[in-house]
Amino acid sequence: MKPITLFYLANCPFCKKADAAISELQKQDRYKDIEINRIEESVHPEIADKYDYYYVPTFYIDGKKVHEGGIFPDEVKAILEKALEA
Secondary structure (H helix, E strand, C coil), rough: CEEEEEEEEECCCCHHHHHHHHHHCCCCCCCCCCCCEECCCCCCCHHHCCCCCCCCEEEEEEEEEEECCCCCCCHHHHHHHHHHCC
C-alpha cells in the first residue's frame, strides 16, 4: 500500500466532493487503512510549491501525479485502488 498526497483548498467545491468520496470509501475495510496526507495549499505554500500542478484537488501516489482537477467519486475510488497496488 502506498500513501496518497492530496493537495486541496478548503473553499474548493471539487475538493469538498473528493473529500466526501474519500470519507465514504474509507468506511469500507478495503480502503480504511490507506494513508492520505492532506495538504491545504494556501496554508502550506512552501510544500505545494515543490510539486508540479495547477488545479486542485491533485493526488500523488508514491511521488507521481495521478489526478489533477475536478473529480468524480468513481475516479476517487480508482485512485484509492491504485494506492493499494503493490
